[in-house]
Amino acid sequence: MKMLITGGAGFIGSALIRYLIENTEHQVLNIDKLTYASNLVCLKSIENHPRYQFQQIDICDKAMFNIVNNFEPTIIMHLAAESHVDRSIDSGLPFIQTNIVGTFNLLEAARHYYSTLDKDKKANFRFHHISTDEVYGDLEGTNALFNEQTPYQPSSPYSATKASADHLVRAWHRTYGLPVVITNCSNNYGYYQFPEKLIPLIILNALDGQPLPIYGTGEQIRDWLFVDDHVKALYLVATQGKIGETYNIGGHNEVKNIDVVKNICRILDKLRPKDYLHESLIIFVTDRPGHDARYAIDATKIEKELGWQPQETFETGLQKTVEWYWANLDWCQRVLHSNYDRQRLGSQSN
Structure with missing residues (x-):
């Protein structure tokens, strides 16, 4: 099959592409604008593979019509998005442009291409x-728990634009017959995540001996999903999911932000002991506006229908993640370019 992946140089997208090239025989076209959170270094291990190709383009660009038509994908997996809540609070326009307008443009490109296919390819x-x-x-x-019938009530500009994109996808299925599937995932963590999100931010600040800022009292709860588990679920849904259906993907790991940070500190206390405990670096900062208190996913549907189960516990996944960042500080330094201020971003939950 031919797989077109948007946002393939981002955190989840690059993990997905590595999985596809290393574990399947599919051809992969990676479409990415290469914004601040994208990095082709994440794909260094497969960049010269004969089944992989990359094109730098914004999904809002009308050239997407030609790209889709020329590549002739069997499956389009749309991951390209602005995804950082704090940035959406600072300025919502890039989120509207990419997450809503970009999704619309890609849907139209897919609809036009789909209309040209014969019965078997359709x-x-x-x-x-x-x-x-x-x-x-x-x-x-x-x-x-959130299930596939939970009503939408987005709280941030980011989540509102993602909700809008979800609605567009469903509308293109209902109105135009475009064969779609949707997945809604919980908080991802793992290798190559851009260091503005909670886990890599805390790891790197701790390694630098810098303050570990936590919003509010750190009581916010998230369901943590190891990225390698997520991409396996994505592949299952893309290839075996029922058309028109939504599948929730969660890690079964509800953890408070403060406990996430403390767990990282304990791992680092053992990995590189100091004359102080890393928990002593924790500080509490003013909470962000509209900060949701708890997310939790009911993943029963994907487990029963497609047989997916997360393989990593939070403990095993976090240990692997901390060790990876400790061993790959050179990558972290490359992506933390000069106009990026970790301290200003504070301690983030997605």
Whole structure:
């Protein structure tokens, strides 16, 4: 099969492409604008593989029509997005442009291409839209879990634009018959994540002996999903998911932000002991506006229908992640370019 991946130089996209090249026989076209959070170094191990190719382009560009037509994908997996909540609060326009306008443009390119296919190729074509659990809003004060029927109540400009994109994808399926599947995932972590997100930010600050800033009291709860588990789920949905359906993907790891940070500190205390405990670096900072208190995914549907289960516990995945960043500080320095200020960004949860 031919797989067109948007946002393939980002954190999840690059993990997906590495998985596809290393574990399948599919051809892969990576489409990425190469924004601040994208880095082709993440794909160094497969960049010269004969089944892999890359084109630098914005998904908002009308040239996407020609790219889709010329590549003739069997499956489009759409991961390209602006995804950082704090940045969306500072300025929502890039999120509207990429997450809404870009998704619209890609849907139209896919619809035009799909209309040219014969019956057999139409039967195999899929448009897989990768989204987030943040579209569902906040579970504060409940023991509930997000499922595929949970109403949308996005809280941030970021989650609102992702919710908008989800609605567009469903509308193109209902109105035009475009064969789509949607996945909504919980917080990802793992190798090659841009260091503005909570886990890599805390690891790198701790390694530098810098303050570990935590929003509010750190009681916010997230369901943590190791990125390698996520991409295996994405591949299953793209190739075996039922057309028109949504699948929630979660790691079964609900952890408070403060406990995430403390766990990182304990790992580093053993990995590189200092004359102080890393927890002593923790500071609490003013919470961000509209900060959701709890996210949690019910992944029963994908587990029952497609047989997917996360392989990593939070403990094993976090250990691997901390060790990877410790061993790859050169990569971290390359992506932390001169106009990026870690301290200003504070301690983030997705």
